[in-house]
Amino acid sequence: MEAPRYQSLKDHVYNHIVQKIQDGALLPNQKINEAEICKTLDISRTPTREALFQLTNDNLLEYIPRRGFIVKPLDAKKKLDVSQVIGALDALAASLAIDLLGEEHLREMKDIADKIDRDIGRRDFSEYYNDQYRFHEVYTLRCNNPTLIDSIHLLKNSFIRQSYLSEDKEKMGRVLQEVNNEHHQIIDCFRRKDKERLDSLLKYHWRIIDSEML
Template sequence: MEAPKYQSLKDHVYNYIVAKIQDGALLPNQKINEAEICKTLDISRTPTREALFQLTNDNLLEYIPRRGFIVNPFDAKKKLDVSQIIGTLDALAASLAIPYLEQSDLSEMIKLAKKIDAHIEKRDFAEYYTDQYRFHEIYILRCNNPTLIETINLLKNSFIRQSYRSDDKEKMAEVLKEVNGEHHQIIECFQTKDKDRLDSLLKYHWRIIDSEML
């Protein structure tokens, strides 16, 4: 597997491990197999270790001497705390993005919201995750505040990783229909440049994900 040209090797390993945590391939308290990662990504031990220590600094992993790196558990209270912070920062990014969003951005968001409706009907929650992440990413990247973007992405890496895993697919589908309804409302707020409604909607949007799914 070749690392993308725009990423450092450390970043490539970092993002690979984050993705494995998010999709449930790596579970809380599971030990990281460094040798396997190096072999899979065809990357040497040095950037792999750099990525692992960065993940430790970002609280996604814990380093235990003589045992290695394990995936940090994420308790319900911390999920609630983080979701409230994400909601506030996401709302700020949305407000800042209003003057910078182009019609092509709004068109893409409309397209994604419709795709998400189809994913929910098919109970395809993995595809839901991918497209909802992209939906929010469109306006976040337009906020013109690199520090805010970096902070939101860091928090989402740890929070969203366990948000779409449920044994009750029908309940999950019901919740996600409500959440995607909010995506459609978010688009309307951007179209009308309704900053106040957008702010309150996004803060509620993240709280409802935590209270209903986790």
């Protein structure tokens, strides 16, 4: 079990805002209310501003003079670009982790994939988001490459939630069911230690999410 990282006040604000973006509480082009964040977290303005500028540097927020910070939207081309990079990095993490996963990890992934089937059946896409994130974390966190893990997390934070915003719930359900079928295939690849198939599957896995949502 990995030791938890120490969180500075700036990190606390950073993660708070990222979580709100992921949860859909902060939407693309929405203005960040600095005073509200300071009050909610009981944190002074200095670490809050530091976190906001860090989020801007990491491409999650955009600073607009005289308006402040807004959640940065991703256009179709940017989404496609990011999804391709995530697919390549996720495939690398899986390849590095394939010999480090035990049967307990595969069971955990199977349990999550089964729950995702139920999430989709209920059209509970918020819960789907949380569960699919947990699914990929099982092997990502065990790839033994902290730099790779941080890079994947950074890209996912700005990309995934915005890709799931859709008014067509039935289409969303069909697409995400196809994606979850791939989760089950990913588990099978890990079990058979089929690195070549796992690599191609994960690269396609992330690309299909975005292309179907555009």
